Amino acid sequence: xxxxxxxxxxxxxxxxxxxxxxxxxxxxxxxxxxxxxxxxxxxxxxxxxxxxxxxxxxxxxxxxxxxxxxxxxxxxxxx
Numbered sequence: 001x002x003x004x005x006x007x008x009x010x011x012x013x014x015x016x017x018x019x020x021x022x023x024x025x026x027x028x029x030x031x032x033x034x035x036x037x038x039x040x041x042x043x044x045x046x047x048x049x050x051x052x053x054x055x056x057x058x059x060x061x062x063x064x065x066x067x068x069x070x071x072x073x074x075x076x077x078x079x
Contacts, residue, residue, distance in 0.1 A: 004044045008044055011037070012063075014029070018033060041060060
């Protein structure tokens, strides 16, 4: 298994652990996961190709749909 896929698996485990935390404790580690995800997806894409990067992006969007929705609404000015 390549280092990028190992990092992606560890990222997914970390995201699952953060989701189990109480809501007030999810914010700081969640922001770190949210910021690190694009770099990890690009790394996967550079190592394994665009199909695997697209799957990683789909997983990321699925896991972080609500925070991303909030950030998009805030950017538009409707939050």
